[in-house]
Amino acid sequence: MxxxxxxxxxxxxxxxxxxxxxxxxxxxxxxxxxxxxxxxxxxxxxxxxxxxxxxxxxxxxxxxxxxxxxxxxxxxxxxxxxxxxxxxxxxxxxxxxxxxxxTTTRSTKVKAINAFKDLKQKPKEPLRDFMLKVISCLNEAELNGAEINAKMQISMIVHSLNS
Known part of the structure; x- marks a missing residue:
């Protein structure tokens, strides 16, 4: 093989x-x-x-x-x-x-984008672990045809981080 x-x-x-x-x-x-x-x-x-x-x-x-x-x-x-x-x-x-x-369906694409948008860092969650989740969500959204530009990605990530 x-x-x-x-x-x-x-x-x-x-x-x-x-x-x-x-x-x-x-x-x-x-x-x-x-x-x-x-x-x-x-x-x-x-x-x-x-x-x-x-x-x-x-x-x-x-x-x-x-x-x-x-x-x-x-x-x-x-x-x-x-x-x-x-x-x-x-x-x-x-x-x-x-x-x-x-061909991806619109609902699959929206679901993948919403999973990324709904992602929030938990209190005391290590940044590395959280960023791995972010990368996974972005990859899933991209695989389903979503196009999120770099500026929007950064903005969404910053809003999902703990203060």
Whole structure:
């Protein structure tokens, strides 16, 4: 097993964690230098007019596509696996998953922002521990599509600190 595939193993796609899963998948695909298969398309068909380079590309594309599909399918729950196992290529699977889970709902985004806004430092809570919670809330909001500029982040953090 590829060392980076352990990263994906810790993040099995279940629908609620699409963005984290996709980020980890990209790390693994980049490590194996096969991310290109998600954007390059397969040659239409092998014909007698193809050059040896075209034939080599066709073979390489199929090999890399199968590897990418294996990574994608191996690290999703069994229900999603059954839905996607028959799809022809890795790019189609990724597109379908994005359509299913990649768009965040407005309520999810608002919930994440409100969790950040409602965060208050408890009396005698170490600043380090509190800032770790802040970072976690900001990451969650960002993963759900919230865009909070740096000035607003600083203002919200300062208001959440104990006097």
């Amino acid at each position: 590829n060392p980076l595939s352990i990263l994906l193993n810790k993040c099995t796609l279940n629908g609620d964690n699409y963005f984290e899963w996709k980020r980890n998948l990209n790390i693994v695909l980049n490590y194996d230098k096969i991310t290109w298969v998600l954007s390059d398309r397969e040659l239409e068909a092998l014909t007698l007019l193809l050059t040896p380079q075209d034939i080599e590309y066709h073979k390489k594309w199929h090999d890399v596509n199968e590897l990418a599909k294996c990574y994608i399918l191996a690290f999703m729950n069994s229900i999603l696996q059954k839905q996607h196992v028959g799809m022809g290529n890795a790019a189609d699977i990724i597109l379908h998953l994005y359509e299913m889970f990649g």
